[in-house]
Amino acid sequence: MANETLTQRAPTLPRTQARPWTFLLLVLGLAVVYVYGWKVTQINLGELVTKAHLVRPLVRDLIRPDLMTWRPRTLAVSVPFSFTRAGAPAPVPAPPVGPRLRLSSSVASPGQPLVVRGEGFTPNRPGVLIWQDQSGASAKAKEFRTDSQGAFTADLAVPSLIGEHHHLIAEVTLEGRLLRPSTALTLVFGRLVETVFLALMGTTIAVILAVPLSFLGAKNLMARSPVGTTVYYIVRTVFNITRSIEPLIMATVFAVWVGIGPFAGVLALALHSVASLGKLYSEQIESIDPGPIEAITATGASPLQVVRYAVVPQIVPPFIAFTIYRWDINVRMSTVIGMVGGGGVGFLLIQFINLLQWQQAATAVWGITLIVAAMDYFSANVREKVV
Template sequence: MADSTPSSNVSYKRPFYAQTRFLFIALLLAAVYSYGWRVTEIEPGELVRDAHLVKPLVRDLLHPDLFTFETATESANAFFVLSNQQPQNLPLKKAPSGPILVLSKHTGKTGDSIEVSGKAFRPHEKGTLAWFNSIEQEYPLGSFATDADGGFHSEIIVPPIARGDTQTIRAVLAWQTGEWRISDTLKLTIEKMVETVFLALMATTFSILVAAPLSFLGTRNLMAGNLINKVIYYVVRTLFNVLRSVEPLIMAILFAVWVGIGPFAGVMALAIHSIAALGKLFSEQVESIDPGPVEAITATGATPVQVVLFAVVPQILPQFLALSFYRWDINVRMSTIIGFVGGGGIGFLLQQWINLLQYNQAGTALLAIACVVIVLDMISARVREKLIA
């Protein structure tokens, strides 16, 4: 009967996490991330503490200006002093002939409760209450509905954004007076989105026309041999790497100064960067071809140009087309960013709306960008699947 007792000569290997090297690497990573946390000034508490500041912005972005109708509005303001003392020289209230707001008190501190009453508003309509601090930061306080006499009552809390001395509580009532129609914002957004798509298309087309021939010069298997070919190979590869290292955003700034603000600057910025990106991808495809057809056609005495046309191009054409469609998809997304620095398209419009704090309009642009990117991504994926299959 065989002895089942384990041999004493069997060596025991400690798991990797129990080895000294692993502990050293873990301590090193902990030190690196600790330093990185401090350098980048990461403060998760800020996300919660100041979340109220971004609420109005997010609210407006989530309500894009797609459709509109003729409206009429009524508004009234009341003023509040952030102090424990009696108010001094409060701004005058609206004349009694129009809507007015009445506060239960006009001084206090953050967290205090205030009764708000509205009078002489349009009956049976809905409105909103908002708080504006001394630097015009808005904080939504909720909604209200007027009764048959045009009045309402609401209780509010002095919000945490209350800063400075004089604060404003504003009630706004709006009601529809006309039919629904497409908003001017949506019309302008569609126009600029079409411009963005064609901006990316022209940039991609120009880059293909330049990158495709250059990619053959940056291919190791085709440029091997004499010294001149090797020099050309390294020059082209270096050119691709240098151009790819410069962000399109920087190029857009350069061309905006060179040719002026507009879509042409965006086309040039994307085209230059795409030449480098596609050139590298194209050359890698050429390097991965089957050498058999190349050797066969070369043996017939064909010239280098004939070898490329009849042995290389048939193998790489589907991949070239697939990569070109993918690059167009990328350029559409990138064009929204370069528009921020004068590259034209929807990005330039989006930047203007954000600077003017028109977040409803900015939400319309973001929605259009998302829709176009999703559609183009689906089309690009389907085309690449058909070409490469």
């Protein structure tokens, strides 16, 4: 009989079972943690029902943004005047027909009386005279009403205005109304454009600084000598420290440094984006194929030639994708840093909130939502085509 090799199964060791008291301790520990967390965070689910009436007006205003408004039709005519003759614009002759405005003198000092005569306006309509200084700021001067011939006369005293050369505007209210964009919508639109370009400029400055720093923060390029290794760790440490500081804090610092406005927001976004993009860029450099680097290095090429011919061709597409994605992030972030004086639509939003103008705030919120969605769609398409 042929020898048969009998295969015996090795004895299976009994699986160690968790002791019941260990499981109970774990459950008790989690219970203590969550009970304490519930108490610290003051969770009270009942208030969601009992205080719902407080939030209803707010929600109602937020879903009804201030977009359009009915405004009366108006007709405005302006005439220049100056405090001094030096540099004063040449007087424009009044048209022979149509609305026209004349002053008793085109040069007048603050406090001096001024007679205003208007002709050719719509008869029997109310109107208002408005001072407009050299900076564009306006102030109501006096109300008037045209007579049956469409004329009026008003006596004024010239106020103190900023600058030397100004305008006096006569605005007559006509019959009928027009549906026009609301003041809130006009302001929000301008701030949204500012927000997009604020993020664009911050991202552009960051890219200019992050690209060269990313090569210094790539271990596969720098860790070939003690000096290079030291530079690598210094750059990476700077990246990590800068990324740990919230852009909101940076915007606050720059708002104090350079003043409230979009420039402070650009600087805050640029500084934070340098660290974020630098880290992404350097990690991308570290993940490239080492073959071309070794081949070009073997030919005796200099470090700059290695970067130019072996590294750059591999990193351009992902660098573009990272940059577009960072621009998308900065658009969202700029709406937040604007709340501390960094410019953009966030600065306008916090003003509406402080004034309890919830419908106007809703206009800003919906504008932010649309611009963020558009940027997300744009960046996703670009990254899909590039990568």
